[in-house]
Amino acid sequence: FDEVVGHLAELASKARLGDGFQKGVQYGPINNKMQFERIKELVEDAKKSGAKVVAGGAPLEGSGYFYPPTILTNVAEGTRIVDEEQFGPVLPVMPYANVAEAVQRANATRFGLGASVWGTDVARATEVAGMVEAGTVWVNKHGDLSPDIPFGGSKESGIGRQMGDYTLESHTESKVIRIAKPK
The missing domain is CATH 3.40.309.10 (Aldehyde Dehydrogenase; Chain A, domain 2)
Incomplete structure (x- = not known):
């Protein structure tokens, strides 16, 4: 520590x-x-x-x-x-005393925008990241955003996702034009 x-x-x-x-x-x-x-x-x-x-x-x-x-x-x-x-x-x-305690404490909040898990065993850190309740969980880094990867929170954090396909969809309005076939 x-x-x-x-x-x-x-x-x-x-x-x-x-x-x-x-x-x-x-x-x-x-x-x-x-x-x-x-x-x-x-x-x-x-x-x-x-x-x-x-x-x-x-x-x-x-x-x-x-x-x-x-x-x-x-x-x-x-x-x-x-x-x-x-x-x-x-x-x-x-x-924290052990991983279970760390995950429990991380998840004890009503928020969940982003979190990070750090460790020398990347496979284990990735496994722990899957247990953390957050919209984005980074492993051995934090706050790295990319326009092609969705970002947003869970629980009471954020309202949906930004970036990636989500951004295109949120700024797109679908329109359908149907044309009758000539008889």
């Missing part, structure tokens, strides 16, 4: 924030003030509930809605950062 947290903290600390159109920038600003304030509120709530900030944890000074990648540990079950969809660069890292 500590080794994983250390690697995540290192990645978070090295992340480049800035104009998303600039080469080398990994994270642009949060898309609006309301979402920016929500992320700040969720992190503060987690800290008040005993979470430890390992990386990030506070917005950047200056203009723009920049919030650095944040790694939290010692996060309690039932904390808002765990139970709610945050749509921000905050990762609560929580230990």
Whole structure:
């Protein structure tokens, strides 16, 4: 657990924030003030509930809605950062005793937009991914989207699918013209 947290903290600390159109920038600003304030509120709530900030944890000074990648540990079950969809660069890292417990906890939410499973045994990680209740589950990566692959949530996350054939179908209106055969 500590080794994983250390690697995540290192990645978070090295992340480049800035104009998303600039080469080398990994994270642009949060898309609006309301979402920016929500992320700040969720992190503060987690800290008040005993979470430890390992990386990030506070917005950047200056203009723009920049919030650095944040790694939290010692996060309690039932904390808002765990139970709610945050749509921000905050990762609560929580230990588990076994795979069954990890899957049960991952599925205990009413949301299911996306999840990721990480491991050195890709076949086992893929098997575990099949147990996680989410619209998209990545193995050994996260958030990799492609226009030819459908994306959308399950449970209370999202309303259908985007991308792939779903996008074409959602933007297509079928029309039938029937012509009588001449007699």
